Amino acid sequence: MPSLNDIRSTFLDFFARNGHTPVASSPLVPRNDPTLMFVNSGMVQFKNVFTGVEHRDYKRATTAQKCVRAGGKHNDLDNVGYTARHHTFFEMLGNFSFGDYFKESAIPYAWELLTKDFAIPKDKLLVTVYHTDDEAAEIWKKVAGLPDERIIRIPTNDNFWQMGPTGPCGPCTEIFFDHGEHIPGGPPGSPDEDGDRFIEIWNLVFMQNEQFEDGSMVPLPNQSIDTGMGLERIGALLQGKHDNYDTDLMRSLIEASAHATSTDPDGTGRVHHRVIADHLRSTSFLIADGVMPSNDGRGYVLRRIMRRAMRHAHLLGAKDPVMYRLVPALLRQMGAAYPELGRAQALIEETLKLEETRFKQTLDRGLRLLDDELSRLPSGGALPGEAAFRLYDTYGFPLDLTQDALREKGLTVDVAGFEAAMAEQKAKARASWAGSGETKDAAIWFDIAEATGATEFLGYDTEVAEGQILALVADGKRTAEAGQGEAVQIVLNQTPFYAESGGQVGDTGMLSTESGKARITETRKSQGVFIHFAEVTEGKILPGQGAALTVDHARRSAIRANHSATHLLNEALRNTLGQHIAQRGSLNAPDRLRFDFSHTKAVTADEMAAVESEINAMIRQDGAVETRIMTPDDARAIGAQALFGEKYGDEVRVVSMGTQAGTGKGLDGQTYSLELCGGTHVARLGEIGLCVLLSDSASSAGVRRIEALTGQRALDWLAEERRRLAAVSEVVKAPAAELADRVKALMDERRALQNEVAQLRRELAMGGGASGGAEAREIGGVKFVAQVLTGVSGKDLPALIDEMKARLGSGAVLLIADTGAKPAVAAGVTADLTDRLSAVDIVKAAAAALGGKGGGGRPDLAQAGGADAGQAEAAIAAAEAVLAAQETV
């Protein structure tokens, strides 16, 4: 009996043999379609190829595509567990032709695979065609030899396939398997077609039209083929089972669930195991593709599926979390075909465990409340909406979980009442928000958030995605269109653009719709709504349009590197300066990073070097950067750094980087850096390339600031430094390695020369040599020398006075520096005479004669300034008068 894994391979091999390129499944979150919640068929990743917008280097492809149908248009959640063929997760096998072959080959391929490779008896098969599609009916007749009664014409949309409200579409032909007369049910198109006898196994779509928003449908440039066959269905058929859950793959998951809960797989817990097996697949694959449980959008669909499964585990009597323990069983079955499961195993297990642990805290009480309510309900009644809302709001019961619980008892929920209670709560939130003193400008974002819900951020995983424009805002008001040259703020249902927060600047990039283009210059957020600040550069853009969104990749890469380097810097600072280091602020821009931290002293050059070296050692270690979702308490328990005073929600992202023995941090006890952070980061530390610390400065009291560069900018900075060094080397004629010695030697030489010049100047000024100079005269019993000097300045005078005094041995000196401008004058008296003669008196007299004022100093040395050097003779005379006067005293 072929396993599901064998059947998948047989299918892909068959089409590969027939010239089809095997293409990997796309992620479950559609990046090229904003109108879809999850990828729900194989053609989604090729949507733009069918419409001719995108070209691939192959014209035939084959895939096994992961699909989720829960939430949104195709929603199978309610029935899963109770029926034979409903799943939230399934695999769709498909073959595709992009303008290559059409009906004439698609039908023979399908027939050959089914009847030869899969060896299904021909007489068990029948087909449907769209009622006007004579061509397809003819081909079936010719190729398969089917009689007319087994080629059924269907006039309804069942045989006209549409992906959604817009996009490529076309008539289809469906292949059915007849399980035999013993099973009730009629052929397709008959009144009892919903019975289980005739089961659709393969849908072949003849893509030939495109449906537009305005209702028009136009022919596609190329006629193409899109087929889809659910692996679980064909698997059941080929394994001789009637129920998809009896296939080898699903059965092994059911048994794992039974084993983990020590219950009978086929006993009273049968439905519970089926729910768990199905939901294990959808939740694990969604988490592997980057969806995290949340209270909005895709994250809420994931949470609903998880909680639904967890209630069923609870009903099996499980006291502890169960789902995460089943992940290894899923990996054994599907890990080889989908390697992303293995890569994300830790994340899947942790996320499931966290959600189940937290939900368990309210599940018991919620179920008690529910039982209480039910005991008061008449049979066949409906649970009041208000009670369902309380279960939702207080106990975390999604509405469909409550409905699922009631279904077993044949009861329903008053959904209108539930919605009324929800609306009332929103009105209260609005009233309290209006009273919270928020600015009027913010009111528009509150309104939009209320109408559209929070924006889904896709930018942890991708920089390119499509989103749907939900609102345009210009000048604080909603607007119906924005034309070329206009500035507008754009809100989308989902976006890869990061909105400024946590020190990381917002993304910039491009947006384009079918009617226009806009440059996104800034992204911010308010009330969970991402606001794209844009300028329309071409045509116009309108609300409701799908928009291709492209983040400026080079800029985002640089921001990412800087943000990751900031985490390394934080940790290296703590290791070098001490554990008191706490982050006080940061900036992660494309061109640099800035980090403010508590520390009272300047960081020394040696400390800076040690920090820089540690950061770069981590970069070279090139460890993976990993993100986990935890409660803030769990995050702190494993040593994560949180921002002081920051408010965190119920769940936080925890980013771990690098490995170092003995840190005691992280799940492995040797994580280097572990921080709560909502920013975007490199995948591996090596991407940072290089980190250079530029400066340490004081930011405010007790807070230091370090600026740094990474990657190419760090390299550019080093190159510039090297150029500067080379220029200096060139000037002083020494290699860089000897520059310091050479410059020091030059400085020493310079100082020696300066001294020598000063000495020579003095000597020159005083007439040259030790013997030269003016004659001393004796006045009033004191030897006196007076001289007018040129070529010296006032500041040279004290040294010259000292020298003259030394030569005189005992006496008084007056020197006038004729500088060309204002003269300077100084007087000196040897120590033996200062008790009867003061240099201050002499200089004052001389300065007065020179037209100056004042004069000051000590009795042995005094200085003053004059105005007119022409009065030098008079100044000398005035000094002589002071000397003469002292004798008479």
Ligand code: SER
């Ligand atoms: N798109 C079609 C389907 O989902 C065929 O792949 O059924």
